[in-house]
Amino acid sequence: MLEVEGLVAGYGGSPILRDVSVRLAAGEIVGLLGANNAGKTTLINCLSGIVQPMSGRIVFDGQDVTRATARERVELGIIQVPEGRLVFPEMSIRENLLLGGFCDRARPHRPAQMDKVLELFPRLKERLTQAAGTLSGGEQQMLAIGRGLMAEARILMLDEPSLGLSPLFVQYIFEIIDQLHKSGLTMLLVEQNLNLTLRHAQRCYVLERGHVAVEGEADLVRSDPRTRQAYLGL
């Protein structure tokens, strides 16, 4: 469904990602792991069109989207749930969700999609008129995921969904990720939490200082000594 080939990308002419190749098949959860500053967010930002790569190719569903705008990618269903949630704090939960479904493709289906999202997150349903900024971190993460689903994501890219959450909320968010997987959604899961990601993803890539150090089925990545080396910076 998504193929990234030889991606080089960075900031101000200095590359951060060096020759990164990644692929996702339809319906897979693929984990993107790595220590701080490995380049995980830079890669996800390249996929959503926020960062323009210096070279390489991004193909989604057979279509070259390397130079497509962020908006065009949203219309194709490439949806990012950003690190730190980035909900609109002054707006209500309902308004945040409606904004998620604002693209041309999703707008006509917003009422039905809203029902599905609220069924998935009953906690949001109870608080529809509440300002998003007053939600707890875990609830904001639910809202950020719900907002991504409102865009009728074909591939949902979750950037550190467990960051800063209590263990109970982390468990809940991963249960939701499993449910979405069962419904057939393709997901790229960017995480620092190695064990949790290896448990939920089918395949993983471990980024180390901008290049792919290890890749493969979750079990192989778990037992590969290079995975821990990449994490510990050895």
Ligand code: ATP
């Ligand atoms: P973390 O787990 O801490 O979020 P990461 O693996 O997502 O890290 P990135 O956020 O992609 O890593 O950052 C990789 C490198 O790119 C870092 O050295 C960072 O300082 C640099 N970087 C990120 N964004 C920018 C930017 N907008 N301008 C310049 N440098 C940046």
